[in-house]
Amino acid sequence: MSFIEAKQLVREFFRRDEEGNIEGVQVALDHVDLNVEQGQFISILGHNGSGKSTLAKHINALLSASEGTLYVDGKDTADPMNQLAIRQSAGMVFQNPDNQIIASVVEEDVGFGPENIGVPSDEIWQRVEYALKSVGMWKYRTHSPNKLSGGQKQRVAIAGVMAMEPKCIILDEPTAMLDPNGRKEVIRVAHELNEKKGVTIILITHYMEEVVGSDRVFVMDHGKVVLSGTPREVFSQVDVLQKYRLAVPQATKLAWELQQAGLAIPSGILDREELLEALKACR
Template sequence: MTNIIETKDLRFEYTSEEEGARVVLNGVDLSIRKGEFVAVLGHNGSGKSTLAKHFNAMLLPSGGKCFVAGMDTADGEKLFDIRQTVGMVLQNPDNQLVATIVEEDVAFGPENMGVPPEEIRKRVDEALKAVGMYEYRRHAPHKLSGGQKQRIAIAGIIAMRPACIVLDEPTAMLDPRGREEVISTIHRLCSEMGITIVLITHYMDEAVDADRVVVMDDGQILLSGTPREVFSQVPRLKAVELDVPQATRLIYRLQKAGVKGLPAGVLTDDECIEVLSNLLEVNGCPSSKPRS
């Protein structure tokens, strides 16, 4: 499968008068395939958001290379094509909403790209339906919930027809319901529309259903693999101040307490229930009949 994003020895540093040069990315080699769902994890300051901003040339490398669909992000003549290929959704949806009516906001990007009006109408309707917000097309964005606003921001990106969408902690400011709405939308975009998804998050449970999990630490890639492969390494994740999904944490604690026969890499509540039910069945379960 073709890579849509590729970094080679990617390095980046911020420079300030107070601190001088501070290295944020230090030799990152990463390939993301077309149609893949990749979750990028890391504690604050690990470099994950800085990495994401290289994927649509919001930031340019201090060293090494970043390629988008084969285009070098450092090539200024390719900037328009790069940003058409990779759309960016930021943490605060209010920073991306520019109009007073939802459908006008979604149309903003295609209009600036010079898309014909008839095509804009089609794209806006399709994008709003894709995120489940078509019925709100004539509403005022500022009156919507946080999760709804974020879905409108995502629709605005979809209307520009990118091959890849990078989401930088899109649920950080949302309540649990809003988080669920946004994550469900992201998964549909990947599975039903074939859009490559790069999700930057600090919520471990949001990464469980990704195709691949990449863990950043100190500007480098610490771990990369399937969710089961990565989250089975609980001590290594804890060493860099990262947690694991709740079900994984429960099984790990039971293992540490001496409970035998529990597998590593349990990810979901349903898997956890099945594992514990099987364990009780094998070892015998106390009678649930009421005492006489």
């Protein structure tokens, strides 16, 4: 069995009027199938409202499906008894860095998760040290989160999840509110955790340049997985991606435009180095 296995997952939200009668139904997840293996780096792309965050919340057992099944680490997310175990093995980092830091000191915030699952004090300290070091925030351990930059706050939030010793981390648009430097910082840390600590990463984003290093990319639209494959496979379909309200990185876009204009450039250029090589080969 895969680490995450979703079969025909459906989630509906009901809009109700003032008397509580159902006014309308919004299908946030529409028969989603998804398999993620342990140790993979997965990206889920989609515009705002495509259902990608709803999917993330299901993996963390914060929401439960209307139909279909979802197993995380072999446990059924529909069973309330599994909730804590699932949240521990598949931790989640949210979009707004301010609204997920609970404590007023960095190290105390990282210790919050282990405290909740009843880890003994001595071990909490070891875990906090390990977690903060793995995101490069150890020297800020006694700082107030309010004094940190957006990227640093997100790294603290990631450390807070790492301290629970998860097998998987779901990052739900962790870079949407950050500046370019903060964005790079967070993505770099996510890759490091994946490569060095073997943590499965599920990155949810609407920035295509962030998914370049992924093992597999899923594109969502209207609650459905509409496209999936390696970054190269996905990046080669520039026109399809634009239809799904996604912006292709400039190098990919330029390569695609040149290809359309008749130059012999291969499909699915991921970055500017590849474009440069392709152009050199053309000459």
